[in-house]
Amino acid sequence: MIELLKELTELHGPCGFEDDVAAFIAGRLRGHVDTMDVDGAGNLIVTKKGSKPGPKIVIAAHMDEVGFIVKKVEDNGLIRFEKLGGHDDRILLSQRVQIKTKQGMRAGVIGTISAHMVKLMTHKRFAHINSNT
Numbered sequence: 001m002i003e004l005l006k007e008l009t010e011l012h013g014p015c016g017f018e019d020d021v022a023a024f025i026a027g028r029l030r031g032h033v034d035t036m037d038v039d040g041a042g043n044l045i046v047t048k049k050g051s052k053p054g055p056k057i058v059i060a061a062h063m064d065e066v067g068f069i070v071k072k073v074e075d076n077g078l079i080r081f082e083k084l085g086g087h088d089d090r091i092l093l094s095q096r097v098q099i100k101t102k103q104g105m106r107a108g109v110i111g112t113i114s115a116h117m118v119k120l121m122t123h124k125r126f127a128h129i130n131s132n133t
Helices: 002-012 018-027 116-131
Strands: 035-038 044-047 067-073 077-086 096-101 104-109
Touching: 002 018, 018 035, 035 067
Parallel strands: none
Antiparallel strands: 035 044, 067 077, 096 104
């Protein structure tokens, strides 16, 4: 069970991109269920008929996780992204991330502009605005 949980938590399935998770679950269930389909929203729907009469039960679970989507890669290699799902912004800075690319997974760290650079950029912006008045 611990190995299964490890495998599941190592999969990448941010909101709207759960294909890898669905494929993993489908692979584990294949041969043990009666039907298996994926609907238009990407939900994996599986049925297993019981051997005795009784109530029907439904097991429902999320396949997605919070994540990010790359919006732009800057010339210097920095990546601009948007959040997918609910994040607490206070804990994002310095977090390690995995970036799924066409060439495979890449490691990254969430960063920000250093405080002294923000002060310089703000000063230049206001100096520029003031010079046009």
